[in-house]
Amino acid sequence: MNIPPRMHGGTDALGAAPFDFSTNSNGCGPCPMALEAVQAADASRYPDPHYTQLRQRLGRFHGVESERVVLATSASEFIFRFTAWMKQGGTTAVWIPATAYGDYAHAANAWGMHRCTHPHEAELLWACEPSSPLGQAHAPWPAWLIEGHQASQHLVLDCAYAPLRLSGSPSLTETQREQVWQLYSPNKALALTGVRAAYAIAPLHALQAVCQLDALAPSWPVGAHGVAMLQAWTQDATQDWLRQSLVTLRAWKVAQLQLLQDLGWQCLPSNTNFFCAVPPVGTELNALLDQLRAQGIKLRDAASLGLPGHVRISVQGAEAQRVLANALTALQPTMEVTQ
Structure with a gap:
């Protein structure tokens, strides 16, 4: 590749x-509430290794079961871990938008996957909306997602810039988003990019995959400062x-x-x-x-x-x-x- x-x-x-x-990063930041939370984080103690309360908060924030939340050190770490998990399951082909964040391709290359020209040819698909670097709607979506068919494909929707949308609206309905992995890295919206913490929402009926992805992570993937930022992210203020x-x-x-x-x-x-x-x-x-x-x-x-x-x-x-x-x-x- x-x-x-x-x-x-x-x-x-x-x-x-x-x-x-x-x-x-959000030019208006850093967000005062999130910054205060990070600065007050207790770095003298380990976080809960299961992140019980954090998963519950993030689940309530997105209106999903906490069991569907996968914690990650960063979006990039999740990209590499998810690619490793797919490779472990036998995946050899990946689809990446023509203009996209480089770590999708770097992860695929590290695990020996080849890049497909068309979405229907790949088992692993990456998408980002609003997209990077263009900040536009994503296209094309794989036919199975639009038509509502089941497919043996895993699509990860990178939502890094969804909180920073200034115009337009999401291309996918809530029902369609429930069929894909949704990856969030709030540090951009909060203008705290030096704090590395992210999470993903698994599709419906993917709890076994969540367990497998958790098993591939090291212990305590998110430190005290990342936990504080993600907790602050869910607050109304x-x-x-x-x-x-x-x-x-x-x-x-x-x-x-x-x-x-x-x-x-x-x-x-x-x-x-x-x-x-x-x-x-x-x-x-x-x-x-x-x-x-x-x-x-x-x-x-x-x-x-x-x-x-x-x-x-x-x-x-x-x-x-x-x-x-x-x-x-x-x-x-x-x-x-x-x-």
Whole structure:
């Protein structure tokens, strides 16, 4: 399987960028309630190894039985563990969207799976809605899911950006979502990406699979700080803060899109707090990204996400937008490819 090298937004060898547009973290955060909970976490004790109360909270939050909740160190850890579980069961073929988070392919490659062209050819399917890096509705869904047929396929729906949806609506009905694995990593919505904790909701009638996935995990996959964040995630005050942050992000997004379009960038449509964009014709992208990074501004090259020539940009506040606009304006004459 031909996959790009691992690349991520956020902190790099130069440290944390003062103006970081490279991750999809909520620009309004961190969420005060979640941050307070994390800071107050008792790191002197082991968490409950069965996460009894946390599973119950998450189950009530999603309206499902707590037995359907699978805890994970992070979304990436779950991606690798789920792939290992599928390989253990004999899976050899995986389907991954053309533009997608790289760890789906990295996990498949690590376990010797081959990547299929069409969803119906694979036993394991990955989807993300809203999608990354485009922030759009997912397509295509496998026919069995839309038509309501049973299939010997496992589809994992990555819901990392569902809490950060600014427009549009989910493509799948609640009944359809009950047929797939739903993976949640709230640290992006809470702007606490340094806290690694995630969970999945198993499909109906998949309790044996839950037990098998739990058996593949190490003891205490989620530490005290991750437990505190996930507990805070289920609280009404946290969800109220999140809803209000979406109002702010919508306004910031309008301004940021206009800023880039005025500078000659082509911005792709999205439903989220991030979008992909193409710089003005003639721009040498790598040089531009390096120059911006030297000034404390970081954008995400989308090549590793399946979109070479594009950047993925998260929505940030007025000060960050002003700094970005000034830098792009100053650099524009020097960034053109020599003809």
